[in-house]
Amino acid sequence: MCGIIGIIGKDDVAERLVEGLRRLEYRGYDSAGVATIHDGAIERRRAEGKLANLVKELDRDPLPGTTGIAHTRWATHGAPTTNNAHPHATKEVALVHNGIIENFKALREELTARGRVFDSETDTEVVAHLVSELVEQGISPKDAVAQVLPRLHGAFALAILFRSSPDMLIGARLGSPLVVGYGDGETYLGSDALALAPLTQRIAYLEEGDWVIVTAGGAEIFDRDNNPVERPITISGVTGELISKGNHRHYMLKEIYEQPVVVAQTLRSYLRRMEDQVSLPVPDFDLGAIRRVTIVACGTSYYAGMVAKYWFEQFARVPVDIDVASEFRYRAPVMEDGGLMIVISQSGETADTLAALRHARSEGQKIAAVVNVPTSTMAREADLLLPTHAGPEIGVASTKAFTCQLAVLAAFAANLARAKGRLDGKAEKELVRHLAEAPAALNAALAYDESIEAMAHLVAGARDVLYLGRGPDYPLALEGALKLKEISYIHAEGYAAGEMKHGPIALIDDKVPVIVLAPSGPLFEKTVSNMQEVQARGGKVVLISDYDGVQAAGEGCIATITMPKVHPLIAPMVYAVPVQLLAYHVAVAKGTDVDQPRNLAKSVTVE
Ligand code: G6P
Numbered sequence: 001m002c003g004i005i006g007i008i009g010k011d012d013v014a015e016r017l018v019e020g021l022r023r024l025e026y027r028g029y030d031s032a033g034v035a036t037i038h039d040g041a042i043e044r045r046r047a048e049g050k051l052a053n054l055v056k057e058l059d060r061d062p063l064p065g066t067t068g069i070a071h072t073r074w075a076t077h078g079a080p081t082t083n084n085a086h087p088h089a090t091k092e093v094a095l096v097h098n099g100i101i102e103n104f105k106a107l108r109e110e111l112t113a114r115g116r117v118f119d120s121e122t123d124t125e126v127v128a129h130l131v132s133e134l135v136e137q138g139i140s141p142k143d144a145v146a147q148v149l150p151r152l153h154g155a156f157a158l159a160i161l162f163r164s165s166p167d168m169l170i171g172a173r174l175g176s177p178l179v180v181g182y183g184d185g186e187t188y189l190g191s192d193a194l195a196l197a198p199l200t201q202r203i204a205y206l207e208e209g210d211w212v213i214v215t216a217g218g219a220e221i222f223d224r225d226n227n228p229v230e231r232p233i234t235i236s237g238v239t240g241e242l243i244s245k246g247n248h249r250h251y252m253l254k255e256i257y258e259q260p261v262v263v264a265q266t267l268r269s270y271l272r273r274m275e276d277q278v279s280l281p282v283p284d285f286d287l288g289a290i291r292r293v294t295i296v297a298c299g300t301s302y303y304a305g306m307v308a309k310y311w312f313e314q315f316a317r318v319p320v321d322i323d324v325a326s327e328f329r330y331r332a333p334v335m336e337d338g339g340l341m342i343v344i345s346q347s348g349e350t351a352d353t354l355a356a357l358r359h360a361r362s363e364g365q366k367i368a369a370v371v372n373v374p375t376s377t378m379a380r381e382a383d384l385l386l387p388t389h390a391g392p393e394i395g396v397a398s399t400k401a402f403t404c405q406l407a408v409l410a411a412f413a414a415n416l417a418r419a420k421g422r423l424d425g426k427a428e429k430e431l432v433r434h435l436a437e438a439p440a441a442l443n444a445a446l447a448y449d450e451s452i453e454a455m456a457h458l459v460a461g462a463r464d465v466l467y468l469g470r471g472p473d474y475p476l477a478l479e480g481a482l483k484l485k486e487i488s489y490i491h492a493e494g495y496a497a498g499e500m501k502h503g504p505i506a507l508i509d510d511k512v513p514v515i516v517l518a519p520s521g522p523l524f525e526k527t528v529s530n531m532q533e534v535q536a537r538g539g540k541v542v543l544i545s546d547y548d549g550v551q552a553a554g555e556g557c558i559a560t561i562t563m564p565k566v567h568p569l570i571a572p573m574v575y576a577v578p579v580q581l582l583a584y585h586v587a588v589a590k591g592t593d594v595d596q597p598r599n600l601a602k603s604v605t606v607e
Pocket of ligand 1: 299603
């Protein structure tokens with residue numbers, strides 16, 4: 001979603017601002033812009049579409065100036081046009097904004113009635129006018145911002161530039177993250193530490209309601225009541241190196257290939273291999289008191305939660321509710337004492353998931369957060385932080401974060417089972433051994449990359465694709481369909497294999513490929529029966545199973561993908577690999593933008 005960068009520099013900043021935007025591209029955007037102060041005036045360049053268009057604008061008409069702000073916009077209010085692109089500006093003020101100003105209509109009417117003229121259809125522009133009209137009355141930038149912030153409802157991260165104070169930026173956050181970067185005689189604002197990585201590693205994370213005055217010498221931070229506050233400077237550890245594509249053609253492929261290593265890295269924090277025990281990074285959390293679990297997440301993270309529901313119920317015998325985060329609050333969920341909410345989020349910033357977390361907290365629930373960004377808002381607001389160690393995920397379609405989430409959730413379910421007296425030493429030892437086999441099994445699954453690439457054309461020409469699975473492979477079917485939709489733009493649906501005859505079977509003909517996920521195990525026979533129902537109606541099946549499964553049921557399929565034979569516990573992790581690779585190769589065959597698919601954002605910070 002939208003990205004922000006601001007620099008108070010020693011030299012001209014436009015080029016470095018664009019470099020920062022480049023590092024934010026992965027979040028998904030559809031226009032971009034830059035503003036600086038030069039010769040006592042605010043100047044901007046903006047362009048719709050990809051950053052290359054903005055770069056062309058800047059080449060044609062360079063933008064000098066040592067203080068500047070820049071933005072990648074993912075359209076919410078108003079189409080992704082140049083006019084709606086940020087920065088929004090008046091003669092006095094330019095600003096960039098992430099989030100949504102929910103009361104913008106009322107504010108816009110009020111401003112219009114006072115004679116202010118708007119250039120765009122965005123919610124953001126009201127903020128520029130509100131601040132500007134105070135500054136025009138001679139009020140200082142600091143006081144103007146302090147007066148305007150309480151008037152804004154919704155979510156925002158802001159970076160504001162003032163014509164009258166060329167050596168200063170003001171930033172503010174509520175709901176959307178914003179960080180301050182400390183350099184050598186330079187200071188920065190960014191929507192995440194990644195954007196600032198080439199500039200500095202020294203980062204302070206603003207808290208909810210904070211706002212900040214940034215100068216070349218440092219930053220003065222205030223809380224929502226305008227009291228000066230200190231926020232610790234941490235070393236982000238994010239380097240430019242980490243987000244190169246390496247030898248891979250796309251970030252997504254690189255991230256698929258990283259899975260054996262990052263899952264191993266993640267499991268290391270949750271398994272004590274020497275003792276054959278599971279463990280948690282926060283050992284003193286009282287798991288025994290948990291009587292009910294509520295899982296809330298969005299997108300791919302939600303499907304990881306669906307798999308985990310099986311584990312929590314099977315191992316710990318604790319009842320589990322699961323909701324997509326955007327629905328959770330609106331069904332008046334009943335939350336009782338002893339309830340634990342688990343939020344699952346790669347970014348730790350997804351607005352709906354964060355809102356669900358806060359709602360659950362207000363209802364007295366304990367909160368556990370499975371997040372990939374340990375400095376994220378969810379990580380900071382949780383009682384129990386369960387990090388995944390996937391490293392930065394750049395491809396919009398989530399891959400390595402998913403398998404790492406599964407690793408953490410399996411280990412967490414085992415911890416809960418032990419705390420509930422449902423896992424004896426022998427069973428725990430076995431479980432640890434199976435989990436520890438996951439990295440090698442993921443590696444073995446990756447060995448089928450070429451054969452998956454070779455059969456991708458069977459799917460690339462389709463208009464509709466069905467994915468079927470049972471038990472924990474049902475969420476995998478949903479995830480497979482989501483991956484394909486996201487990056488290849490082919491309509492795909494995941495279905496519980498047994499439910500198919502209650503509807504989707506009507507879609508079956510020889511033009512609809514049906515991908516069946518059926519590892520050997522207790523549900524294999526039943527899944528194969530459902531697959532045969534498809535074949536009996538002329539459906540074209542791609543079977544993903546292990547060697548035994550393919551031997552038993554592969555006949556009559558248009559293709560088979562053979563996975564290593566693994567324990568059912570780790571099958572969802574391993575079977576994630578072929579569904580990711582299939583979506584990837586189909587997208588490449590179709591020539592779509594794999595890493596930044598149209599209309600999608602990496603971190604969805606609006607509800
Ligand atoms: C967006 C991304 C998905 C992701 C979902 C949830 O839609 O494009 O890849 O699964 O958000 O994001 P989160 O950061 O909360 O896991």
